[in-house]
Amino acid sequence: MTSSAIADLPFSRRTLANGLRVVLHPDDSLPLVAINLWYHVGSKNERPGRTGFAHLFEHMLFQGSAHLGTNDHFRYVQQVGGVANGSTWYDRTNYYETLPAHQLDLGLWLESDRMGFLLPAITAENLETQRQVVMNERRQRVENQPYGLAGERLRELLYPPDHPYHWPVIGYMDDIAAATLEEVRAFFSTYYAPNNAVLTLAGDFDPGTAMDRIDAWFGEIPAGPLLPGLPAVVGDPPPLPASESRRRALLEDDVRLPRIYMACRTPAFGHRLWYAADLLAVVLATGKSSRLYRDLVYERQIAQDVSAYVNPFEAIGDFMVVATVRPGIEPAVVEAALNDHLARAAAAPPGAEELAGARSRVLTDYWSALELLSNRADSFSQFTTFFDDPGLLAGETDRYRGIAAEELQELAAGFLGPEQRAIVTVVPKTSPAMVSIPLLPGEPLDVPEPPSPPDPPLS
């Protein structure tokens, strides 16, 4: 009784003369169109001393362009009922809006204006306001968050200082303060060219007409210069230091529950073993019957929550395991339990039923994400940017089905070993005495959630 309309994710593609790659995915089930642009530049393209620059720059792209005033971008999008944003991550920066279908031209106008005509709007005043906004963003997301600095410290241990996955996307405060107007201009001229971008449309439009409109709005923007290459260390960093003390850090924070963060490098997104890592993360820590939840949270009750995931990065993946320690339990006890489970994953493949459950869960999540047009457009842009093949999106389901149980073991044995782990333990700053004072009453929050990834893309 099933008949899913978008199951085969149809698309067409073309490359404009200036190098802009275009992907069109028509779906007329709602009168909406999602426009998505990936620029192949992220914090990976920064250098030490100027970290956070790609993200600060992303903010500048909402401050107007030759034909648009400072707050016009959001104003024009919102006044027709659209939703817009952008985000920066290690490998890329994306910009997107979902609009009523009859406003397609508006979105193409906005995106082509900032791709082709940004420089006149890069002013000292706009830069100063956005510098303040970004500093507040860093305070809100990192410095004023319980455990907020752990993710940052973990990456510093996992990669050497000259590797761009070493520093956080949001950047360090001093670096955000140091960015100059001249650098903003140079960054634009280097990276924000049509030949370094992918444009995807998903939704209710006629593909032929849409392609003509895209040609009209974007065709006249000149291609940019040859892009600077990345240092060799990006794809091939030296192994983690042999000395355990250089792979481990202890942080004190204003928290009551200790937490353990473990990270390992894995093959890059797209590699078979990356998919094995994604499935292993489900086997280990997604759902109450997963291995870590069942043992640490349910049975032994030594952890409050646990999570595992692998980041889909272009140069190297990274596999994270995070566990929050129950009061009165030594963090070392929880760490030992995590070690045991990683050793078990390396010693034997998961059972058939366990793997089948993990595959079904990944598929459920895959379809849940693709319900939104904006996510579908973003995924097409992702596969086109990284692999020049939008068809890989529909192929994801077969890719997960094709991963054998032994590959999960191979991943764990080859990449998640004790010498391959960076570890950050967060402990309470003080050990306050247990006194009995009535607690503040208060406003809701839902059921406890597992800790979120330390480094999601930044808006």
Added chain:
Amino acid sequence: MRTIAIDRSAPPPPGEVHPFHFPHFVRRRLPSGVAAYAARLPGVPLASVDLLTAAGAQHDPAGREGLATLTAALLDEGAAGRNAMEIAGGIERLGGQLGTGADWDVGYVGILSLSRHLEAGLRLFSEVATAPTFPAAEVERLRRQRLTELLRRRHQPSAIADEQLAAAIYQDTVYAHSPLGTQASISSLGRDELVDFYRRRYRLPQAILVAVSDLDPEEVLARADAALAAFPAPAAGAAGDAAAVGGAASEQPVIRPAPLAGLRLYVVDRPGAAQTELRLGHASVPRAHPDFTTLFFLNTLLGGKFTSRINLNLRERHGYTYGASTRFAGRLGPGPFVVSAAVATEVTGAATAEVLSELRRIRDEPVTREEMEETRSYMLGVFPYTVQSIGDVSRRLADLAVHGLPDDYYDRYLRAIASLSRADVQEAAQRHLNPDGLAVVAVGPADPLRGQLAALGEVTVRSAEELGTAAGSV
């Protein structure tokens, strides 16, 4: 390739409007007694089924805070002869998710899975909803887990701010406490209380079923009903105490907080904090209040979108914050109006003054024609965006059911937005915003904050350290 003339100097004219209709849905009472809503979204091969009951945290008795959420959390920890791990393993082998919980208004059991696994999932869903066993060991385990969660929240600045604001606004009513409960209440809740709460409040004839998937809705309803009917309804507790979700005024507890006289200013001290969590707010009206559509509009213009007055003021004009927003929380009872922002500590006083001035301005002066039309076109245009996913449509249908809204509510809503006037918005602001009777909460370093807020009135300082140690033993 045709050559098309473009003009970059102004926004291009729109094309022809494509029609939109809220997804068609069926509504009927099933043989098991459940009131059902079902829709078909043909996009992806997923199925979602939710059962909602009149078991929200608004029914927590005084001193028993957390009863509703703890009861809901126990539902899938043992049912119909299966233990917690058999239930979790049963659904997770299918890659599905089974969730239980409670918010202020309702308790719920929900399932999401690939459509092809729905049948197997519905069996577990029905067991959990209709035959939970509340094993004593699981009650104790979840109690310890909840106490730990409450401890953790003592160190989350945003949670502290929300809780201090609710306490200030709602004083001795049920909304003053977190639905998660307090250390004292959670420590003392007994298994028999959970079982009793379940028996009185999770009854099929008073429940709502919402099913959205790519499958034929009638077929899904028939399967869900058959699965639910496989178990006898739990025996009634107190006679005649059957609970209805929404609508039934006799069931709705009285929640009537006294309006605040003047500004109540609170600082919760977090020495050395990198930033300050700021909240302003007061009690407002229930979701079913006839003004609520106008309040959505007012809120959108004031603080509900990026280009709203308060966000543009605090973020773009002053650079005080990464983002500021406002909301009217739509509940069965009088939920709060809240302004939220995380601001640089040194500008907390200035940011508070800006917010208060925006609240006054929107009462004192009509909004501009331009803002009016921008907000109107935003709300009309964005509506289809908010009904894209199975979860979106499920929530919209549940809102109809829980708040007793008519089947054609969303059409009416869009028509009402289309016809609101500037006078309507100003009148709503005058009736429902009170800048002279609200609570202000700042969670951050007390030393600079006390001085910054003192100009507005007397400041009560509470110590985060002292709150953080108020743990009892867990």
